[in-house]
Amino acid sequence: MPIAINGEDYPLPADPRTSLLDFIRREAGLTGTKKGCDHGQCGACTVLVGGVRINSCLSLAVTNDGEEVTTIEGLGTLAAPAAMQMAFVAQDAFQCGYCTPGQICSATALLEEVAAGWPSDATADLGAAPELTDEEIRERMSGNLCRCGAYANILAAIREVAEEAA
Amino acid sequence: MRPFDYQRAERLEHASQLAADADTLPLAGGTNLVDLMKLEVETPQTLVDISRLPLRSIAEEGAGLRIGALVTNTATAADPRVRADYPVLARAILAGASQQLRNRATTGGNLCQRTRCYYFTNIDQPCNKREPGSGCGAIEGIARIHAVLGTSPHCIATYPGDMAVALAALDARVEIARENGSSRSVPVRDFHRLPGDTPERDNVLEPGEIITAVTLPAPVGGTQLYRKVRERSSYAFALCSVAALVALEDNRFTRADLAFGGLAHKPWHDPRIAELLVGSEPSLALFDRAADLLLEGAQGYGENDFKIPLARRTLAAVLCEASGVGA
Numbered sequence: 001m002p003i004a005i006n007g008e009d010y011p012l013p014a015d016p017r018t019s020l021l022d023f024i025r026r027e028a029g030l031t032g033t034k035k036g037c038d039h040g041q042c043g044a045c046t047v048l049v050g051g052v053r054i055n056s057c058l059s060l061a062v063t064n065d066g067e068e069v070t071t072i073e074g075l076g077t078l079a080a081p082a083a084m085q086m087a088f089v090a091q092d093a094f095q096c097g098y099c100t101p102g103q104i105c106s107a108t109a110l111l112e113e114v115a116a117g118w119p120s121d122a123t124a125d126l127g128a129a130p131e132l133t134d135e136e137i138r139e140r141m142s143g144n145l146c147r148c149g150a151y152a153n154i155l156a157a158i159r160e161v162a163e164e165a166a
Numbered sequence: 167m168r169p170f171d172y173q174r175a176e177r178l179e180h181a182s183q184l185a186a187d188a189d190t191l192p193l194a195g196g197t198n199l200v201d202l203m204k205l206e207v208e209t210p211q212t213l214v215d216i217s218r219l220p221l222r223s224i225a226e227e228g229a230g231l232r233i234g235a236l237v238t239n240t241a242t243a244a245d246p247r248v249r250a251d252y253p254v255l256a257r258a259i260l261a262g263a264s265q266q267l268r269n270r271a272t273t274g275g276n277l278c279q280r281t282r283c284y285y286f287t288n289i290d291q292p293c294n295k296r297e298p299g300s301g302c303g304a305i306e307g308i309a310r311i312h313a314v315l316g317t318s319p320h321c322i323a324t325y326p327g328d329m330a331v332a333l334a335a336l337d338a339r340v341e342i343a344r345e346n347g348s349s350r351s352v353p354v355r356d357f358h359r360l361p362g363d364t365p366e367r368d369n370v371l372e373p374g375e376i377i378t379a380v381t382l383p384a385p386v387g388g389t390q391l392y393r394k395v396r397e398r399s400s401y402a403f404a405l406c407s408v409a410a411l412v413a414l415e416d417n418r419f420t421r422a423d424l425a426f427g428g429l430a431h432k433p434w435h436d437p438r439i440a441e442l443l444v445g446s447e448p449s450l451a452l453f454d455r456a457a458d459l460l461l462e463g464a465q466g467y468g469e470n471d472f473k474i475p476l477a478r479r480t481l482a483a484v485l486c487e488a489s490g491v492g493a
């Protein structure tokens with residue numbers, strides 16, 4: 001079965017060594033998703049698979065056949081950006097922008113995860129639904145590093161979208 | 167990455183048969199194995215993808231819980247039964263890695279994750295675990311993250327995971343399917359090995375054996391804590407961690423099941439600690455005696471000497487929090 005990326009089908013790669021990240025960038029030609037470390041340590045390659053965020057660098061493309069992948073290009077377009085994309089611009093949540101596609105994919109998934117009640121290391125009471133405190137957002141975004149240190153504004157952008165939705 | 171043959175297992179028996187070959191490895195979430203294959207630390211000729219086998223459910227079993235080998239770390243930590251009855255397990259999982267990694271990481275893969283020793287992951291360095299007989303780069307080298315308990319002259323690596331430390335405190339078991347179709351069950355406390363003179367073997371799995379589940383005993387209640395000390399407050403491995411199941415009655419311990427991470431080649435559990443604590447009144451002096459037992463044979467290798475006092479203080483901090491001493 002092919003892999004669907006942003007609603008379009010792509011045949012599986014011939015070489016099983018191809019990571020999902022390389023597949024997205026090279027075979028699908030979608031270069032929004034970035035390669036930072038290629039070892040699961042930075043989060044630049046974060047995409048959604050079946051709506052769940054993962055590090056695409058540590059996943060072999062062939063293991064994702066039949067899945068639906070969403071990349072930064074699938075979240076919104078220049079003509080119709082997603083709320084999270086607009087908030088990153090409005091809050092100046094980046095400098096060089098290299099980590100940004102991964103940050104936005106992560107942030108988008110984060111809001112769903114909190115809505116679904118998934119706990120984090122920052123959740124004080126495991127018996128209760130988590131609240132979207134700053135501490136929770138920071139902990140849940142810890143898998144996305146930013147060498148430019150735009151963390152404070154990334155937090156503000158996520159807050160903005162969460163508060164708009166509330 | 168070296169070329170390999172990719173096979174998807176349609177059934178468990180199929181996976182076991184393929185995995186019986188020494189050059190074949192099972193692939194679950196891939197978050198550790200794919201990483202090590204890129205570094206050419208792992209060079210399987212065949213990869214058997216087990217990720218679609220039906221081992222994805224958490225079910226009640228007897229008075230306990232059975233967590234399938236392919237349940238993601240995220241799903242285990244979010245499960246209402248785990249959160250209510252085994253909070254130490256949820257806490258340990260949530261203290262590890264990042265949300266993205268936990269979304270793919272599985273029960274079985276997490277148990278079998280390999281050491282983060284820098285010599286092990288660099289194929290230009292000597293390492294008895296990666297290449298038996300080549301020597302150990304860490305013993306005379308950079309050993310900040312290395313073990314202080316149960317080391318051998320051949321290897322001083324640590325088991326890096328968090329989840330298994332909680333499972334050791336809970337006295338959970340690992341359910342294993344064998345190539346011949348039978349199965350066996352091993353206590354988590356006996357699943358990982360000490361390095362001895364065969365550091366290439368991390369655990370007791372034999373070729374062709376596939377983990378199918380982890381089983382938790384009936385809930386014990388009490389106070390359950392997981393304290394992890396690391397270089398940064400999130401997304402970093404443990405330098406030292408403590409999982410604790412503690413209960414008190416009339417100011418005396420009635421339960422004190424403790425396990426330790428970051429100190430050894432396996433989650434460390436010393437039954438003498440519970441024997442000392444149960445029946446005694448909590449006090450700083452008592453916690454110090456517990457630490458004496460824990461650290462009886464401890465040996466530092468220079469850069470990791472700090473782990474010995476760190477383990478003592480982390481143990482005391484957890485017991486203080488659980489018992490209210492010093493509060």
Ligand SMILES: Cc1cc2nc3c(=O)[nH]c(=O)nc-3n(C[C@H](O)[C@H](O)[C@H](O)COP(=O)(O)OP(=O)(O)OC[C@H]3O[C@@H](n4cnc5c(N)ncnc54)[C@H](O)[C@@H]3O)c2cc1C
Nearest residue numbers: 040194195196197198199262263272274275278327328377
């Ligand atoms: C940057 C980074 C930070 C991390 N931080 C932490 C941390 O703080 N704490 C922590 O605990 N972990 C941490 N991890 C490790 C992570 O938890 C593991 O990579 C993950 O749990 C492995 O699970 P997996 O399903 O992806 O395993 P895989 O990568 O698929 O497999 C790992 C190993 O297990 C074997 N295996 C898998 N399933 C089975 C089975 N059912 N039976 C037999 N063998 C099997 C494979 O053959 C392989 O050898 C981190 C990882 C990264 C990359």
Ligand code: SF4
Nearest residue numbers: 283285293302321322
């Ligand atoms: S400590 Fe173990 S894993 Fe690290 S170099 Fe020595 S033998 Fe290899």
Ligand code: FES
Nearest residue numbers: 036037038043057
């Ligand atoms: S490129 Fe995947 S985590 Fe850094």
Ligand code: FES
Nearest residue numbers: 095097146147148
């Ligand atoms: S904006 Fe430059 S790395 Fe984050």
